[in-house]
Amino acid sequence: QVQLVESGGGLVQVGGSLRLSCAASGRTFSNCAMGWFRQAPEKEREFVAAINWSSGSTYYADSVKGRFTISRDNAKNTVFLQMNSLKPEDTAVYYCAGRPGIMQSGWTSYIYWGQGTQVTVSS
Numbered sequence: 001q002v003q004l005v006e007s008g009g010g011l012v013q014v015g016g017s018l019r020l021s022c023a024a025s026g027r028t029f030s031n032c033a034m035g036w037f038r039q040a041p042e043k044e045r046e047f048v049a050a051i052n053w054s055s056g057s058t059y060y061a062d063s064v065k066g067r068f069t070i071s072r073d074n075a076k077n078t079v080f081l082q083m084n085s086l087k088p089e090d091t092a093v094y095y096c097a098g099r100p101g102i103m104q105s106g107w108t109s110y111i112y113w114g115q116g117t118q119v120t121v122s123s
Contacts, residue, residue, distance in 0.1 A: 002026035002112045004096045009117030012086055016121070020081040022096030022114060029053045033103035034079045035110055036070060038092035038119075048094070049081060050103035059103055064090075086121045094119050 008020040022034065035050035049060045049070040058070050069082040079096060094117050097110035104110070 002098070004098060004112055004114035006094065006096045006114040006117040009094060009119045011120045011122060014087060014121055014123050016086050017082070017084045018086065018119060020083065020094055020096075020117060020119075022079040022081075024077045024079065024096075024098065024112075029077060029098065030074075032098050032100055034070075034072065035097045035099075035103060035105075035107075036079075036081045037095045037097055037107050037110075038090075039095070039116075040092040043092075045095070045107050047105040047107065050105065051079065052103050057103070059105065061105070083119070086119075088121050088123050090119060091121050092119060093117065 003025045005023045012018050033052050036048040037045050038048050039045040047061050051058045051070045067085045072079045096114040098112035099110040
């Protein structure tokens with residue numbers, strides 16, 4: 001059974017940083033892509049960043065490019081999202097997701113999901 005467990009969310013002030021972690025288990029992820037998505041109240045789920053597990057290639061939403069970094073630790077089967085220069089509009093529940101194959105930005109193509117972690121940026 002595949003499990004994705006996020007951690008690292010919390011309350012931070014504008015301009016601050018947070019590092020989200022996603023511990024993955026239950027299958028081999030070397031042929032998978034992992035993504036981070038977020039959903040704010042009364043808004044649709046949106047793509048944040050993705051990474052191809054084997055190659056390490058990454059892709060970012062324009063809204064976070066240059067501020068967020070996605071990475072993975074093969075030994076720990078963990079994906080990270082380093083978030084810097086946080087803004088109030090980054091406030092959302094952040095979800096880790098996985099899919100077989102290469103990275104995609106559409107959330108409907110991901111079949112594995114974590115429970116989400118709340119990120120709140122206060123001004």
